Amino acid sequence: MRLFLSMAMVLLVILGSLSQSLAGPEATDTxxxxxxxxxxxxxxxxxxxxxxxxxxxxxxxxxEHSPTKATLMSTFLPGLGQLYNKKYWKIPVVYAxxxxxxxxxxxxxxxxxxxxYAYIESSNGxxxxxxxxxxxxxxxxxxxxxxEYYRRNLEISCIFTVLWYGLNILDATVDAHLYTFNISxxxxxxxxxxxxxxxxxxxxTAGLRxxxxxx
Numbered sequence: 001m002r003l004f005l006s007m008a009m010v011l012l013v014i015l016g017s018l019s020q021s022l023a024g025p026e027a028t029d030t031x032x033x034x035x036x037x038x039x040x041x042x043x044x045x046x047x048x049x050x051x052x053x054x055x056x057x058x059x060x061x062x063x064e065h066s067p068t069k070a071t072l073m074s075t076f077l078p079g080l081g082q083l084y085n086k087k088y089w090k091i092p093v094v095y096a097x098x099x100x101x102x103x104x105x106x107x108x109x110x111x112x113x114x115x116x117y118a119y120i121e122s123s124n125g126x127x128x129x130x131x132x133x134x135x136x137x138x139x140x141x142x143x144x145x146x147x148e149y150y151r152r153n154l155e156i157s158c159i160f161t162v163l164w165y166g167l168n169i170l171d172a173t174v175d176a177h178l179y180t181f182n183i184s185x186x187x188x189x190x191x192x193x194x195x196x197x198x199x200x201x202x203x204x205t206a207g208l209r210x211x212x213x214x215x
Contacts, residue, residue: 075169078095087175117130
C-alpha cells in the first residue's frame, strides 16, 4: 500500500512538472506574438497612408497631355487633335477648309475630264458624240488649252489639300506643346498716350508709350 502511494505521488509530481514545462512556452509565445502583430499592422498603416496622400510633382502632371498623342489623333482623323487640345472652335475651321478644297477638286476634275474627252472627239473628227456641244463650239486648240488649264487647277487643289492636312497636324502638335504653358497673371502691358517735351529746336510731339509691368 505504501509502495502504491509513493508511486502515485511520484507520478503526480512528474505530471505537474510536465504540465508546467508545456504551459510555459505557450504563455511566452502568446506574449511575444502580440507585439509582432501590432508592429506589422502599424507598418501596413504607414504604407497605406504614404500611398494614399502622396502628391505627384508638376513635371509628371505636365506629361499627362501628350503632344505625340495629339499629333497621331490629327493624323488619323483631322480635327481630333484639336478636340484633344480642347480647341473646339478650330474643328469647324479644319473641316470648312477640307470642304472648300474638296469642292475645288471635284469641280476641276469634272471640267478636266469634260475638255479631255471633248478634245479626243475633236481630234478624231467626231461631231455628234457625247461632247458634241463642246466640239462644235470650240476649236481643237481651245479644247486643249481648257483641258490643260483645269488639269493645272486640279493639281494645285490637290497640293493645297495636302498642305491643309499637314497644317491640321502641325496646329494640333503646337497647341499640345503649349497646352501646359503658364502665363502669369501678374504680367501686364500698359499702352498710354504720351507727349514728348520740346527740345531746343523741335516742338513737342505726341506718341504712344508701351509699358511692361510685373505686379
